[in-house]
Amino acid sequence: xxxxxxTAPLAAPRDDASGFTRxxxxxxxxxxxxxxxxxxxxxxxxxxxxxxxxxxWNSYRALFADPIFFRTVVNTIIFLFxxxxxxxxIALGLSGFFVQQRPWIRIVLVLFILPWAVPSIPxxxxxxxxxxxxxxxxxxxxxxxxxxxxxxxxLTDPKLAFISSIFVHIWKSLPFWTLILITGRLAIAAxxxxxxxxxxxxxxxxxxxxxxxxxxxxxxxxxxxSMIWTLGDFNSVYLLTGGGPGDLNHVLATLGxxxxxxxxxxxxxxxIIVAMPLILPMVFVMVKRxxxxxxx
Amino acid sequence: MRKLLxxxxxxxxxxxxxxxxxxxxxxxxxxxxxxxxxMLAGKLWPDKPxxxxxxxxxxxxxxxxxxxxRQMFNSFFIAVATGLITLFVAxxxxxxxxxxxxxxxxxxxxxxxxxxxxPAAFLAIPMYKAMGSYGLLNTQASLIxxxxxxxxPYAIWVLKQASDKLPKELDExxxxxxxxxxxxxxxVYLPLMKPSMVVxxxxxxxxxxxxxxxxxxxxxxxxxxxxxxxxGLFLSADDAPWNLLMAAGLLYAIPPAAIxxxxxxxxxxxxxxxxxxx
Numbered sequence: 001x002x003x004x005x006x007t008a009p010l011a012a013p014r015d016d017a018s019g020f021t022r023x024x025x026x027x028x029x030x031x032x033x034x035x036x037x038x039x040x041x042x043x044x045x046x047x048x049x050x051x052x053x054x055x056x057w058n059s060y061r062a063l064f065a066d067p068i069f070f071r072t073v074v075n076t077i078i079f080l081f082x083x084x085x086x087x088x089x090i091a092l093g094l095s096g097f098f099v100q101q102r103p104w105i106r107i108v109l110v111l112f113i114l115p116w117a118v119p120s121i122p123x124x125x126x127x128x129x130x131x132x133x134x135x136x137x138x139x140x141x142x143x144x145x146x147x148x149x150x151x152x153x154x155l156t157d158p159k160l161a162f163i164s165s166i167f168v169h170i171w172k173s174l175p176f177w178t179l180i181l182i183t184g185r186l187a188i189a190a191x192x193x194x195x196x197x198x199x200x201x202x203x204x205x206x207x208x209x210x211x212x213x214x215x216x217x218x219x220x221x222x223x224x225x226s227m228i229w230t231l232g233d234f235n236s237v238y239l240l241t242g243g244g245p246g247d248l249n250h251v252l253a254t255l256g257x258x259x260x261x262x263x264x265x266x267x268x269x270x271x272i273i274v275a276m277p278l279i280l281p282m283v284f285v286m287v288k289r290x291x292x293x294x295x296x
Numbered sequence: 297m298r299k300l301l302x303x304x305x306x307x308x309x310x311x312x313x314x315x316x317x318x319x320x321x322x323x324x325x326x327x328x329x330x331x332x333x334x335m336l337a338g339k340l341w342p343d344k345p346x347x348x349x350x351x352x353x354x355x356x357x358x359x360x361x362x363x364x365x366r367q368m369f370n371s372f373f374i375a376v377a378t379g380l381i382t383l384f385v386a387x388x389x390x391x392x393x394x395x396x397x398x399x400x401x402x403x404x405x406x407x408x409x410x411x412x413x414x415p416a417a418f419l420a421i422p423m424y425k426a427m428g429s430y431g432l433l434n435t436q437a438s439l440i441x442x443x444x445x446x447x448x449p450y451a452i453w454v455l456k457q458a459s460d461k462l463p464k465e466l467d468e469x470x471x472x473x474x475x476x477x478x479x480x481x482x483x484v485y486l487p488l489m490k491p492s493m494v495v496x497x498x499x500x501x502x503x504x505x506x507x508x509x510x511x512x513x514x515x516x517x518x519x520x521x522x523x524x525x526x527x528g529l530f531l532s533a534d535d536a537p538w539n540l541l542m543a544a545g546l547l548y549a550i551p552p553a554a555i556x557x558x559x560x561x562x563x564x565x566x567x568x569x570x571x572x573x574x
Contacts, residue, residue, distance in 0.1 A: 140338025232415020
């Protein structure tokens with residue numbers, strides 16, 4: 001838009017700056033108000049209400065007495081550690097593959113981001129049907145090709161079901177983080193690599209001394225962000241196995257809902273409050289990191 | 297020769313990656329065109345591919361699908377409403393914080409960021425309880441409100457960063473000419489922010505379209521729930537007609553996937569300049 005159209009309808013220049021300052025403060029408050037309202041109604045009150053409901057000492061006693069709770073805490077820690085690290089190692093490697101300049105690799109990339117683009121409900125349910133031990137496609141094919149009569153209980157064996165959830169989670173979130181690392185790699189100046197190969201550096205040395213130092217910050221920030229989001233992954237566990245078999249595969253994100261469905265809301269709230277010492281430090285660190293980035 | 301070898305190595309990566317990525321999507325597609333028999337036999341490709349499943353879905357001729365179109369519309373309505381309200385809330389807030397430098401803006405920004413970072417699954421039960429005390433349970437308003445609350449923090453943050461990049465001189469010039477804050481917003485800010493606003497609108501819209509947990513907590517009537525929850529109803533039976541579920545799921549997945557592909561560049565761009573760079 002041009003300055004002409006902009007200035008035309010406006011009043012004559014004002015000489016007092018304080019008029020604008022007052023106008024500015026007023027409109028600032030008015031325009032911030034809708035979000036403050038949403039925040040108060042949808043975050044502050046629910047959290048305060050939740051904390052108040054969580055003041056019941058007995059629900060913590062019941063929670064700690066529930067063997068499923070301890071199982072869930074252990075599950076959550078394993079899930080976080082394995083899923084996040086595995087995902088990022090693969091993403092780091094794959095981003096190196098996708099930055100190769102080939103037309104056909106660009107097509108592979110377009111297909112590769114499908115899990116990210118497609119909503120989780122249909123794809124996770126597709127996994128669920130495919131892994132069904134009796135008539136799922138995977139075990140049926142194992143039978144047809146290798147004559148395996150009773151294929152693995154992908155969703156009925158507690159250990160396998162847990163591993164399946166981790167894989168579904170990685171399947172869903174890998175494309176996004178690979179894309180992030182691809183943009184990170186593309187931001188590295190190409191002449192660094194040229195200079196290095198002139199000096200006779202091999203692939204590993206190039207990675208060790210150019211790629212990794214340039215990606216390290218991005219990698220660490222992404223890993224932390226991914227940890228928080230993985231902690232909150234409800235769908236990969238709940239839609240695939242429902243936390244089963246025998247409630248052995250819950251993570252903290254699904255445990256609260258399990259208690260709620262068993263009409264044990266107090267325990268649900270307690271399980272969330274108990275998870276806070278794990279979540280809040282990460283949130284705190286990330287807010288600092290991200291708002292610092294916003295200033296730059 | 298050397299080049300061929302390189303190409304071969306790359307293929308060695310590409311093939312497993314594609315198999316892994318496409319397997320469940322291929323499975324989704326194959327079941328959606330399979331009849332009951334081929335599905336139960338776990339065929340890699342159905343004996344007689346059929347579009348009958350889609351016909352049944354379109355005509356809502358199955359117990360689980362009686363409200364298919366209604367739920368599709370619900371998904372659409374909830375997503376669009378969330379997108380528009382989030383845009384309204386977040387654009388105002390970003391302008392107030394970044395351009396008007398409103399007092400306390402910084403604090404609000406950090407609180408919003410914290411909300412964004414706390415996993416939504418942990419806020420679900422408190423929000424459910426709060427909705428109960430507002431008397432909004434089982435109304436679509438409750439889900440829209442919840443989705444706006446979940447989408448706005450990231451929206452404000454991205455829009456604030458985009459606002460910070462606009463040259464300050466623009467505001468100064470306009471103020472010299474006597475522009476009021478609201479004129480500044482309407483005539484200078486909005487036109488320049490349009491590209492970021494499109495990305496944010498889509499972000500909020502897709503977040504709401506894809507949401508399952510909140511939808512199934514806050515809404516219970518089969519006529520009110522979005523399609524995501526409607527599809528989840530299939531889980532209540534052991535011998536559910538999975539081929540119908542996959543046909544309906546495919547129809548549910550196509551709109552957001554299409555939008556992702558259309559705006560892919562912008563979506564990742566917004567995220568990397570924001571979420572991850574530090």
